[in-house]
Amino acid sequence: MTARLSLYRKAEQELYKLDRVVKAQFYDFCHLFRQNPEQPGLDLKKLKGDSRIYRAKINQSYRALLAPVGVDADGTPSWLVVAVRHRKDVYDQLQVAVNRVTGEIEFVDLAVVGDSALRRAGITLTPAEPETAPAAKPAAVAPVPPPAPPMLAGYDAEQLKELGVADQLIDLALAVTSDAELDELLEGAPPLSKDILYGLASGMSIDAVREEITAPVRLAEEPDPADLAAAFARTTVTTVDKHVQAAIEEGDFRAWRVYLHPIQQKIVERRYGGPARVSGGPGTGKTVVALHRVKHLAGALPPGTDKPILVTTFTANLANDLRSRLASLIEPHLMERVDVTHIDQLAARVVGENTTQRTRKRRISDHAAVTEMRQLLLELDERRWDAEFLVEEWEQVILGQAVQSRSAYFQVRRAGRGRALSRPERSQVWKLIEQLTARLDKLGVETWGQAAERAARFEMERAAAIEARRAAGPSADHSSDSIRPGYWYRHIVVDEAQDLRAAHWKMLRAMADPTLPDDIFIAGDTHQRIYDHQVSLGALGVHIRGRSARLTLSYRTTREILARALLIAEDGRVSYDDLDDGTDTLAGYRSILHGPPPAFAGYGSWEDELAELATTLADWRTELSTGEKGVSVDPAGHIAVCVADHERVSQVMDYLTAKAGLTCAELTKDGPVGDGGIHVGTMHRFKGLEYQRLAIVGVSEGVLPRAGVERYRKEDPVRYERELRKARSLLFVAATRARDALAVSWHGTPSPLLAEVRGLVAS
Numbered sequence: 041m042t043a044r045l046s047l048y049r050k051a052e053q054e055l056y057k058l059d060r061v062v063k064a065q066f067y068d069f070c071h072l073f074r075q076n077p078e079q080p081g082l083d084l085k086k087l088k089g090d091s092r093i094y095r096a097k098i099n100q101s102y103r104a105l106l107a108p109v110g111v112d113a114d115g116t117p118s119w120l121v122v123a124v125r126h127r128k129d130v131y132d133q134l135q136v137a138v139n140r141v142t143g144e145i146e147f148v149d150l151a152v153v154g155d156s157a158l159r160r161a162g163i164t165l166t167p168a169e170p171e172t173a174p175a176a177k178p179a180a181v182a183p184v185p186p187p188a189p190p191m192l193a194g195y196d197a198e199q200l201k202e203l204g205v206a207d208q209l210i211d212l213a214l215a216v217t218s219d220a221e222l223d224e225l226l227e228g229a230p231p232l233s234k235d236i237l238y239g240l241a242s243g244m245s246i247d248a249v250r251e252e253i254t255a256p257v258r259l260a261e262e263p264d265p266a267d268l269a270a271a272f273a274r275t276t277v278t279t280v281d282k283h284v285q286a287a288i289e290e291g292d293f294r295a296w297r298v299y300l301h302p303i304q305q306k307i308v309e310r311r312y313g314g315p316a317r318v319s320g321g322p323g324t325g326k327t328v329v330a331l332h333r334v335k336h337l338a339g340a341l342p343p344g345t346d347k348p349i350l351v352t353t354f355t356a357n358l359a360n361d362l363r364s365r366l367a368s369l370i371e372p373h374l375m376e377r378v379d380v381t382h383i384d385q386l387a388a389r390v391v392g393e394n395t396t397q398r399t400r401k402r403r404i405s406d407h408a409a410v411t412e413m414r415q416l417l418l419e420l421d422e423r424r425w426d427a428e429f430l431v432e433e434w435e436q437v438i439l440g441q442a443v444q445s446r447s448a449y450f451q452v453r454r455a456g457r458g459r460a461l462s463r464p465e466r467s468q469v470w471k472l473i474e475q476l477t478a479r480l481d482k483l484g485v486e487t488w489g490q491a492a493e494r495a496a497r498f499e500m501e502r503a504a505a506i507e508a509r510r511a512a513g514p515s516a517d518h519s520s521d522s523i524r525p526g527y528w529y530r531h532i533v534v535d536e537a538q539d540l541r542a543a544h545w546k547m548l549r550a551m552a553d554p555t556l557p558d559d560i561f562i563a564g565d566t567h568q569r570i571y572d573h574q575v576s577l578g579a580l581g582v583h584i585r586g587r588s589a590r591l592t593l594s595y596r597t598t599r600e601i602l603a604r605a606l607l608i609a610e611d612g613r614v615s616y617d618d619l620d621d622g623t624d625t626l627a628g629y630r631s632i633l634h635g636p637p638p639a640f641a642g643y644g645s646w647e648d649e650l651a652e653l654a655t656t657l658a659d660w661r662t663e664l665s666t667g668e669k670g671v672s673v674d675p676a677g678h679i680a681v682c683v684a685d686h687e688r689v690s691q692v693m694d695y696l697t698a699k700a701g702l703t704c705a706e707l708t709k710d711g712p713v714g715d716g717g718i719h720v721g722t723m724h725r726f727k728g729l730e731y732q733r734l735a736i737v738g739v740s741e742g743v744l745p746r747a748g749v750e751r752y753r754k755e756d757p758v759r760y761e762r763e764l765r766k767a768r769s770l771l772f773v774a775a776t777r778a779r780d781a782l783a784v785s786w787h788g789t790p791s792p793l794l795a796e797v798r799g800l801v802a803s
């Protein structure tokens with residue numbers, strides 16, 4: 041071998057989209073190039089504009105653009121493929137550069153920039169292989185329409201340069217006058233330039249861009265712009281070896297495993313003095329960061345056969361998803377060191393280990409507990425209290441704050457509970473809850489909240505014993521101790537953290553040594569909280585202050601979907617907590633993906649709505665399997681229907697199967713059940729998932745929020761607001777599961793949560 045060859049990310053993405061035959065010819069090209077780059081068939085030539093870029097022939101039509109990036113210790117020259125494209129799209133002006141902020145190699149691609157933007161900035165591209173005589177692009181110069189004011193008129197070249205925009209793009213960026221022009225300019229732009237310019241165009245202030253986008257990726261010292269070898273060492277590339285074929289065939293699906301955004305990378309690799317948290321809107325890669333964090337931590341473990349890393353999340357199906365994604369990211373021997381368990385399962389395990397078969401109880405849902413409470417109130421002929429209110433009071437105040445006694449309950453803060461309770465009322469509530477717990481006990485059952493609280497207590501006792509032993513010093517006699525000598529886990533990584541209960545946090549806190557760094561890593565977004573478990577981590581001993589980071593760039597959802605989803609989450613009146621005592625926002629949350637605007641439509645009846653749904657799903661299925669944008673997909677598992685409640689799941693599935701001949705699988709807590717291609721489930725089940733096309737149906741008044749909520753409007757306004765916010769978050773979670781297409785519909789009167797979006801669609 042006389043040359044080493046690597047692939048720049050952009051080139052890899054271009055390859056994904058090429059025809060199979062060209063891909064195969066590219067593999068042959070790589071083989072020949074590695075043998076001898078100079079062989080005549082490859083026709084290696086420098087571009088005229090940038091002496092560091094060469095073009096070489098893949099076949100009659102396609103060219104690889106390459107840059108020599110240094111020589112290995114054994115004297116082998118190293119080359120980087122920066123682009124793969126049709127020869128008519130190769131221009132002499134293409135350039136590689138070293139970014140002055142990140143020090144990474146950047147390939148600036150003006151070939152995809154729109155003509156009007158190029159002309160406005162006075163740039164003419166010269167084809168490297170002209171068909172006949174060299175011609176400017178475009179041939180016919182249409183008069184440039186009178187310029188609209190430039191979008192970034194408030195900024196100057198020096199500012200863009202300082203932020204890290206690639207030099208070649210600066211004049212063009214300052215000249216663009218519309219979103220469409222900006223999209224064209226940035227399609228082939230290096231990632232940092234893209235982030236900065238989209239950030240400024242979406243209204244972020246220059247200081248916010250500097251702080252959130254540039255600062256996290258700035259090298260300590262300005263890099264040498266001429267040192268391509270050093271820049272190459274800093275750049276993530278794919279090595280072209282026998283595995284490249286598999287990588288390219290896998291396409292975009294592997295991207296998250298290989299290319300972290302520099303901000304994601306920083307969060308993953310940092311050493312934290314204590315618990316740390318990453319937040320960010322849907323699809324910004326929080327789970328991806330959490331998984332890479334596990335990889336990073338697992339790679340640094342001392343050898344062993346134990347499982348010192350816990351990865352946990354809210355539900356069984358999300359835990360399954362994390363497990364399979366992690367298995368595709370890390371080596372099997374590291375995977376064996378990781379315990380992936382959903383939080384209730386973990387609590388159940390702790391309770392199981394600390395109790396005997398005889399004292400173990402069957403777990404019931406809160407819903408079942410409300411039914412028991414209702415029965416109890418009936419038997420007592422107690423009409424002053426509402427069963428749901430009492431069970432919530434128990435869950436959120438008594439269990440949530442680990443209130444152990446009646447006198448403690450008199451003192452406790454009941455923040456967010458709405459209705460105030462006098463001392464005599466608290467006394468009545470306490471008594472009724474005592475009666476309920478006695479009743480459940482007799483039945484041999486407990487709620488998941490009770491189990492979590494018990495687990496927390498067991499673990500806190502264990503942690504206290506460990507600390508006491510530590511305080512006593514190594515020479516003390518521990519022979520009669522019944523407690524295991526150490527903490528369960530060295531590192532804990534939590535995903536979907538916004539929905540964990542206070543008791544879960546207390547349990548987790550007690551399971552990892554609080555004196556060691558990198559103990560707990562938390563990923564979550566409070567805008568997506570769909571259960572009633574609001575906590576203040578600091579008060580539970582999980583101190584994240586000063587160790588929080590936020591992601592703002594969505595990799596999942598198109599800008600069109602995001603803009604509508606934001607109107608659902610934030611109507612200007614709602615504020616969201618940051619899992620501590622501060623607030624969180626979605627400021628700067630943005631996407632660089634484009635797609636059709638989501639459809640919002642109302643129908644006269646449920647039957648009409650279902651009929652239209654069937655047509656939409658059939659169209660989507662055909663479009664995906666016939667290769668939209670040139671890439672065909674087996675539509676199974678890529679299309680889903682989301683509804684507010686379980687009853688509607690059955691109605692949708694029955695209709696689609698019986699009347700439209702479409703096969704469905706129901707999304708359950710353990711994932712899809714059945715082998716039908718279209719997944720159907722309640723909004724709660726969609727948490728953490730994503731689909732290429734998604735329909736949300738039945739979004740009518742009285743469904744979201746459910747009709748029962750209305751009675752709290754006067755009775756208990758705080759509760760009313762809480763219910764409204766939960767419904768809002770639920771719809772927000774649902775809408776942001778869609779990658780490319782979203783259709784939202786209702787029959788009769790639409791849900792009030794759609795008011796703002798419908799206003800936008802109508803205007």
Ligand SMILES: Nc1ncnc2c1ncn2[C@@H]1O[C@H](COP(=O)(O)OP(=O)(O)OP(=O)(O)O)[C@@H](O)[C@H]1O
Pocket residue numbers: 295296299300301304320321322323324325326327328329565568594595596727728729730776
């Ligand atoms: N660096 C990256 N490169 C390519 N794709 C990425 C990257 N980071 C995230 N993604 C993709 O973006 C999508 C969303 O990522 P992820 O599920 O981690 O987001 P999230 O913030 O956890 O979302 P949610 O809060 O909605 O659950 C996934 O398809 C993921 O593969």
